[in-house]
Amino acid sequence: xxxxxxxxxxxxxxxxxxxxxxxxxxxxxxxxxxxxxxxxxxxxxxxxxxxxxxxxxxxxxxxxxxxxxxxxxxxxxxxxxxxxxxxxxxxxxxxxxxxxxxxxxxxxxxxxxxxxxxxxxxxxxxxxxxxxxxxxxxxxxxxxxxxxxxxxxxxxxxxxxxxxxxxxxxxxxxxxxxxxxxxxxxxxxxxxxxxxxxxxxxxxxxxxxxxxxxxxxxxxxxxxxxxxxxxxxxxxxxxxxxxxxxxxxxxxxxxxxxxxxxxxxxxxxxxxxxxxxxxxxxxxxxxxxxxxxxxxxxxxxxxxxxxxxxxxxxxxxxxxxxxxxxxxxxxxxxxxxxxxxxxxxxxxxxxxxxxxxxxxx
Amino acid sequence: xxxxxxxxxxxxxxxxxxxxxxxxxxxxxxxxxxxxxxxxxxxxxxxxxxxxxxxxxxxxxxxxxxxxxxxxxxxxxxxxxxxxxxxxxxxxxxxxxxxxxxxxxxxxxxxxxxxxxxxxxxxxxxxxxxxxxxxxxxxxxxxxxxxxxxxxxxxxxxxxxxxxxxxxxxxxxxxxxxxxxxxxxxxxxxxxxxxxxxxxxxxxxxxxxxxxxxxxxxxxxxxxxxxxxxxxxxxxxxxxxxxxxxxxxxxxxxxxxxxxxxxxxxxxxxxxxxxxxxxxxxxxxxxxxxxxxxxxxxxxxxxxxxxxxxxxxxxxxxxxxxxxxxxxxxxxxxxxxxxxxxxxxxxxxxxxxxxxxxxx
Numbered sequence: 001x002x003x004x005x006x007x008x009x010x011x012x013x014x015x016x017x018x019x020x021x022x023x024x025x026x027x028x029x030x031x032x033x034x035x036x037x038x039x040x041x042x043x044x045x046x047x048x049x050x051x052x053x054x055x056x057x058x059x060x061x062x063x064x065x066x067x068x069x070x071x072x073x074x075x076x077x078x079x080x081x082x083x084x085x086x087x088x089x090x091x092x093x094x095x096x097x098x099x100x101x102x103x104x105x106x107x108x109x110x111x112x113x114x115x116x117x118x119x120x121x122x123x124x125x126x127x128x129x130x131x132x133x134x135x136x137x138x139x140x141x142x143x144x145x146x147x148x149x150x151x152x153x154x155x156x157x158x159x160x161x162x163x164x165x166x167x168x169x170x171x172x173x174x175x176x177x178x179x180x181x182x183x184x185x186x187x188x189x190x191x192x193x194x195x196x197x198x199x200x201x202x203x204x205x206x207x208x209x210x211x212x213x214x215x216x217x218x219x220x221x222x223x224x225x226x227x228x229x230x231x232x233x234x235x236x237x238x239x240x241x242x243x244x245x246x247x248x249x250x251x252x253x254x255x256x257x258x259x260x261x262x263x264x265x266x267x268x269x270x271x272x273x274x275x276x277x278x279x280x281x282x283x284x285x286x287x288x289x290x291x292x293x294x295x296x297x298x299x300x301x302x303x304x305x306x307x308x309x310x311x312x313x314x315x316x317x318x319x320x321x322x323x324x325x326x327x328x329x330x331x332x333x334x335x336x337x338x339x340x341x342x343x344x345x346x347x348x349x350x351x352x353x354x355x356x357x358x359x360x361x
Numbered sequence: 362x363x364x365x366x367x368x369x370x371x372x373x374x375x376x377x378x379x380x381x382x383x384x385x386x387x388x389x390x391x392x393x394x395x396x397x398x399x400x401x402x403x404x405x406x407x408x409x410x411x412x413x414x415x416x417x418x419x420x421x422x423x424x425x426x427x428x429x430x431x432x433x434x435x436x437x438x439x440x441x442x443x444x445x446x447x448x449x450x451x452x453x454x455x456x457x458x459x460x461x462x463x464x465x466x467x468x469x470x471x472x473x474x475x476x477x478x479x480x481x482x483x484x485x486x487x488x489x490x491x492x493x494x495x496x497x498x499x500x501x502x503x504x505x506x507x508x509x510x511x512x513x514x515x516x517x518x519x520x521x522x523x524x525x526x527x528x529x530x531x532x533x534x535x536x537x538x539x540x541x542x543x544x545x546x547x548x549x550x551x552x553x554x555x556x557x558x559x560x561x562x563x564x565x566x567x568x569x570x571x572x573x574x575x576x577x578x579x580x581x582x583x584x585x586x587x588x589x590x591x592x593x594x595x596x597x598x599x600x601x602x603x604x605x606x607x608x609x610x611x612x613x614x615x616x617x618x619x620x621x622x623x624x625x626x627x628x629x630x631x632x633x634x635x636x637x638x639x640x641x642x643x644x645x646x647x648x649x650x651x652x653x654x655x656x657x658x659x660x661x662x663x664x665x666x667x668x669x670x671x672x673x674x675x676x677x678x679x680x681x682x683x684x685x686x687x688x689x690x691x692x693x694x695x696x697x698x699x700x701x702x703x704x705x706x707x708x709x710x711x712x713x714x715x716x717x718x719x720x721x
């Protein structure tokens with residue numbers, strides 16, 4: 001049992017939103033659509049909901065073609081980033097509304113509303129109106145309506161983005177549990193890679209209306225298929241340096257040079273892009289092969305127990321993140337170390353040609 | 362440029378406020394140093410936007426006064442205070458070029474063509490927008506449009522301070538980084554007093570020299586990012602700063618050690634002898650505790666584990682409360698017999714939700 005999307009394309013006014021999307025979402029699955037703004041996440045959700053018409057391609061729910069099916073006839077619930085509720089109805093009536101549409105009897109409605117409210121921790125505000133509630137409670141009401149609707153497909157479009165981050169943490173932990181083992185297909189759009197890790201499930205990386213990679217977040221993180229995926233999966237800005245490979249060694253802009261590590265030894269001579277994450281910079285040589293990089297500090301940011309150092313290195317802006325509180329001034333020269341075993345390499349078309357083996361364990 | 366002070370400032374949105382709960386801001390005495398970068402951090406409804414509105418002149422306070430460089434400005438409007446403001450959503454004329462957007466406030470004030478060109482070029486340089494000047498604003502990214510909004514405030518040469526009200530809300534995570542770094546560089550280059558309102562701890566801690574944590578109309582603590590992380594003065598601050606926030610376990614205190622669940626944790630600090638003996642709690646960060654591998658420590662039941670790319674967060678029940686342990690992603694969690702060891706050097710004692718002070 002599944003939702004299948006085959007070669008879906010959509011565009012309007014000459015702007016392409018989705019380009020040849022083929023995906024399968026199974027029943028009882030939690031799926032993350034991960035991508036930056038305008039990558040096609042919302043477009044895809046709207047297609048699945050039936051809010052927009054596809055240009056070409058098909059959508060099949062349990063084998064049945066639903067591509068042209070009217071939005072009202074699709075068994076789909078949609079939770080938006082903005083808290084969308086009926087402001088003049090009580091919380092009880094908001095959650096009850098999809099049940100009323102189906103003309104269920106009074107007792108069944110009351111029982112289901114209380115069940116859902118209990119699950120979401122909003123039983124004590126059932127008599128109130130949404131505008132008088134906190135953002136977190138308002139979004140719970142919207143999620144409550146989706147749960148009460150008991151639709152087969154549940155679409156969530158960055159539902160936590162407008163919440164205070166402490167509320168976001170709580171609700172993020174609850175969400176996968178709310179839908180688990182209920183025979184649903186949940187599709188959740190996110191732009192923060194940490195959400196893909198924390199929510200678990202299957203991740204689909206979208207960029208410029210195209211599916212770039214699918215799989216568990218940890219696998220995509222360790223072996224991104226391309227530079228764009230590595231960037232989207234990176235919590236901090238992903239560092240890039242122009243590199244030249246020749247005679248089994250790698251040189252970066254006349255500043256550093258190191259023998260090719262094992263995972264790069266099949267690379268032929270030529271120009272590449274070296275890529276690595278902020279956490280791969282360290283203040284000490286952690287392995288004998290570590291390469292010293294002399295860099296100039298641009299900006300230092302302290303997050304409490306970590307320091308983010310923006311540096312200029314080899315003519316590029318790079319970011320390093322290190323434990324503890326470090327105070328540097330802009331213009332300071334510092335030496336940081338990189339372990340060649342931890343570096344990615346991309347070819348000129350942005351495809352990954354080497355991923356560090358250490359991160360694949 | 363200005364030093365900004367408030368004296369016994371309070372504000373209520375009600376016509377006839379009476380009880381403390383009627384006030385969105387409660388008796389605030391602030392002294393914001395000239396050229397410093399501040400963040401006002403707190404959950405929605407804590408009063409941070411009210412305070413920003415009063416500083417900018419959009420709101421008239423119910424009581425108290427506000428001073429810029431010693432001058433009472435309480436009754437001056439926003440324009441007269443010469444503050445530049447950046448809001449959640451960029452405020453730009455979409456059909457105009459970046460240049461015309463930046464030039465607009467100067468044209469309105471009757472500046473000559475050459476003076477305008479010179480000043481716009483200076484501000485564009487400062488904001489890294491020089492190459493974008495001929496472009497239509499509608500074609501810019503959200504982050505660049507935020508910079509143009511900011512630039513429209515900055516072209517005036519008499520700016521006292523820049524106020525930011527959740528300026529990164531509508532910006533992509535990747536672009537957020539660039540814009541935040543840009544703002545920080547701008548602070549260094551311009552030397553202007555900056556006040557930044559946010560509910561996001563990362564934004565507040567990374568942006569500001571001094572972060573003021575607000576809750577229910579009060580500033581609970583004002584300090585550097587590492588002070589707030591290492592020594593939260595109030596339980597609320599400990600919980601609000603950090604992801605996840607600080608752990609708190611009820612304990613007894615014998616003047617030297619905290620006793621949790623029968624286990625003694627030697628704090629060995631110069632605490633005074635006259636500490637009130639009720640409702641002690643031991644506060645410790647998820648980063649400053651670990652799984653014991655030798656059978657010592659506080660017994661705990663493992664509930665759940667979250668993994669991110671860099672950390673594992675274990676959620677446990679221990680001594681009647683929820684406790685989080687944060688460990689590097691590559692470290693294993695013991696299979697059973699979970700016990701937690703708290704780093705005594707970094708654990709803090711709280712009485713009635715307030716950090717117990719040590720003697721100097």
